[in-house]
Amino acid sequence: xxxxxxxxxxxxxxxxxxxxxxxxxxxxxxxxxxxxxxxxxxxxxxxxxxxxxxxxxxxxxxxxxxxxxxxxxxxxxxxxxxxxxxxxxxxxxxxxxxxxxxxxxxxxxxxxxxxxxxxxxxxxxxxxxxxxxxxxxxxxxxxxxxxxxxxxxxxxxxxxxxxxxxxxxxxxxxxxxxxxxxxxxxxxxxxxxxxxxxxxxxxxxxxxxxxxxxxxxxxxxxxxxxxxxxxxxxxxxxxxxxxxxxxxxxxxxxxxxxxxxxxxxxxxxxxxxxxxxxxxxxxxxxxxxxxxxxxxxxxxxxxxxxxxxxxxxxxxxxxxxxxxxxxxxxxxxxxxxxxxxxxxxxxxxxxxxxxxxxxxxxxxxxxxxxxxxxxxxxxxxxxxxxxxxxxxxxxxxxxxxxxxxxxxxxxxxxxxxxxxxxxxxxxxxxxxxxxxx
Numbered sequence: 066x067x068x069x070x071x072x073x074x075x076x077x078x079x080x081x082x083x084x085x086x087x088x089x090x091x092x093x094x095x096x097x098x099x100x101x102x103x104x105x106x107x108x109x110x111x112x113x114x115x116x117x118x119x120x121x122x123x124x125x126x127x128x129x130x131x132x133x134x135x136x137x138x139x140x141x142x143x144x145x146x147x148x149x150x151x152x153x154x155x156x157x158x159x160x161x162x163x164x165x166x167x168x169x170x171x172x173x174x175x176x177x178x179x180x181x182x183x184x185x186x187x188x189x190x191x192x193x194x195x196x197x198x199x200x201x202x203x204x205x206x207x208x209x210x211x212x213x214x215x216x217x218x219x220x221x222x223x224x225x226x227x228x229x230x231x232x233x234x235x236x237x238x239x240x241x242x243x244x245x246x247x248x249x250x251x252x253x254x255x256x257x258x259x260x261x262x263x264x265x266x267x268x269x270x271x272x273x274x275x276x277x278x279x280x281x282x283x284x285x286x287x288x289x290x291x292x293x294x295x296x297x298x299x300x301x302x303x304x305x306x307x308x309x310x311x312x313x314x315x316x317x318x319x320x321x322x323x324x325x326x327x328x329x330x331x332x333x334x335x336x337x338x339x340x341x342x343x344x345x346x347x348x349x350x351x352x353x354x355x356x357x358x359x360x361x362x363x364x365x366x367x368x369x370x371x372x373x374x375x376x377x378x379x380x381x382x383x384x385x386x387x388x389x390x391x392x393x394x395x396x397x398x399x400x401x402x403x404x405x406x407x408x409x410x411x412x413x414x415x416x417x418x419x420x421x422x423x424x425x426x427x428x429x430x431x432x433x434x435x436x437x438x439x440x441x442x443x444x445x446x447x448x449x450x451x452x453x454x455x456x457x458x459x460x461x462x463x464x465x466x467x468x469x470x471x472x473x474x475x476x477x478x479x480x481x482x483x484x485x486x487x488x489x490x491x492x493x494x495x496x497x498x499x500x501x502x
Contacts, residue, residue, distance in 0.1 A: 068331065069339070070324035071287070074440040075346030077374045079286030079338070081403055082345065082352075084364045089356035089400065090130035090459060094137070100146050100159060102128055107284050107297050108156030110361040111149070113248060114383060116395045117413050118464060121157060123359035123397075131463040142244045145259045149242040149250075151299040153366050160262065165276045167267035169300050170238030176302065180233065187226055194230040195239060195254075203243040203253040206231070274303065274310035278320070279335065284363070287323065287334040287342060288370070295367035327439060328373075352403030355452035357460060359397065376438045377405035377428070393424050399456075401449050404438050406431035413464045420466035422457065424473045425483065432476050447486075450479070454486035468499045 081087050085102045092098060102125075103109055112120040122134055141147045147157040150166055158166060184191075198204055209227055231252055234240045243253035256263040268276065281296040282288055288296070290311070294304075311333075314320040321336045334342060345351075358364060360381040365371055372378050379398055382390040393410025400406075407427035413420055431437045431444045461469050469487060474480035 068322045068324045070326060071342055072326050072346050072440055073328070073374065074438075075342050076287045076325055076332070077438060077441075078345035078348075078352055078403060079342050080364070080374065082341075083284050083286050085128045086356070086364060086400060087352045087403070089128055089354045090126075090456075091354060092129065094125065094129040094132040096140055096144070096146060098129065099125070099137070099140060100161070103147055103157065104159045104161060105284060106363040107280050108150075108152035108158045108363065109147070110153055110363065110366075111155045111157065112361050114395065115248075117397075117411055117460075119248065120359045120361040123357075124362050126460070126463050127356045127358055127362065127400075130459050138245075145261065148259065151236065153296065153298050153363070154361070160259070162280075163262050163265050164268050165273050165280075167238060167265060168270060168273040170236065171267050172270065172273075172300065173236045176300070183229060184233075187230065190226055191230050191233065194227060195234060198240060198252055199254055203251045203258070205246065205249050205251040207249070208251075270306070271310065274307050275314060277307065278311055278314060282320065282333060282335050283338075285370075286338060286345075287325070287332050289330055289332060292367055292370050293333075295370070298366075355399070355401045355449070355456050357397040357409060357456055358400055360395065362398075364400075365398065371405070374438065375405045376430075379405075379408070392426050396426075399425075399427075399453060401431075401444070401452060402442075404431070404436065404441050404444070406437050406444060406449060411460075413466065415465075418465060418467040420457070420461045420464055420469045422469060422471045424475070425453075425471075425479075426475045427479060432479060446479075447482070450483050450486040451490070454483065454490040457487060458490045 078087070083105050085105060109121045109124050114120070117123065118126075122137070125132065125137060141157060145160050148160050148163065148166075150156065150158050150169075152158050152166075194209070197209065201208075206228065209231075231240070235242065235252065238255055240252045241255045241258050243251045243258045245251065277297060278293060281293045285292060285296060293307075293311075311320065315322070315333075318336055320333050321339060322331045323334050323339075323342075325332050360383070365379060368379055377398065379396075382392060382396065383394060387394075392408050395412070396408040396410045398405050398408050405428075407425065409422060409426070410424040411420060411422050428437055431449065432446075434444050434446050436443055457469055461467075471480070471484055471487060474483055
């Protein structure tokens with residue numbers, strides 16, 4: 066029997082729904098909504114770049130609009146709804162999924178890459194670092210640097226091995242990130258920082274592989290087998306075991322092969338999601354609203370998939386020399402009613418309370434009112450500009466900016482209407498934002 070075939074728009078719509086981007090910023094942040102969001106997407110990626118705001122704060126704003134960052138920090142580091150661990154990259158992952166991540170932590174002790182020689186030479190150091198944290202409570206790199214090693218009369222720790230020790234202890238679950246000060250990590254013993262997790266048992270290795278596939282497919286809605294290796298990318302390796310788990314899930318009927326219009330390879334979907342995929346294909350207009358995405362947003366984790374589904378080629382240019390950048394240093398993709406219609410380079414000038422929009426670049430098709438993605442609707446230019454202006458006002462409010470300045474727009478003919486839309490956008494009460502164009 067040939068596989069059931071779905072339109073690409075259905076795959077795109079279900080992906081957006083699972084990423085909590087079907088109606089972005091329609092609902093405010095609550096503990097329950099935060100937990101459901103991170104459980105659905107698998108993790109919120111963290112990054113140190115702060116030209117606008119840290120990536121995880123921006124990712125939450127993209128879904129929930131302006132909120133109090135201190136409140137999010139309390140939900141993470143006091144209530145422990147989320148824990149820092151490696152999922153796609155360094156991420157906030159749901160504490161509810163710790164039984165599975167504990168398996169990854171335990172397996173790291175056996176299947177770590179490149180640590181064997183270091184561990185043979187530094188076993189005493191691992192014990193010393195753990196003992197220091199146990200005796201002194203939460204500690205950051207700088208606090209550890211200023212201490213002498215336990216049980217030694219002279220000398221100081223060599224700093225780089227201590228960093229390695231902390232990383233190994235974190236990856237194996239012996240310590241966790243207790244909190245952050247100015248984004249600097251402070252470590253504590255896992256059982257002390259998150260006592261409610263102390264009795265949680267790790268699942269089996271086989272159960273972990275099946276869960277890893279299930280979580281990735283759930284987050285994406287439907288995916289190529291290649292997509293599964295690029296979404297939750299940690300832990301690497303175990304390719305044959307994961308393929309065996311996928312074969313087993315296909316044979317049992319937990320996963321189903323489908324076809325997608327315009328695509329030759331087989332696609333995979335959780336069998337329980339077949340109904341949701343069919344509904345997504347019948348109601349593409351249910352995707353509404355406009356928001357901006359952080360460069361490390363989970364929707365963008367696998368750039369080839371983004372190109373395939375949205376017709377949008379995105380590359381972050383932070384690490385590209387300035388003279389070779391095309392769109393800007395820290396560009397945020399513009400998501401408008403389920404389509405990626407352009408990108409925006411911006412910078413927060415905090416002392417001036419100003420959001421500088423350096424460059425707004427609309428894709429060629431959407432700039433002409435054409436669909437950005439295969440099988441999508443035409444773009445209403447005035448609606449797109451008005452909703453982008455409102456999103457920028459919301460971002461300014463979140464950043465505490467009282468002024469928005471607009472520089473370049475490509476194509477240039479859209480600069481004047483975007484400036485008018487910005488001036489006409491409802492002001493956010495928290496910022497009372499003025500616009501300069």
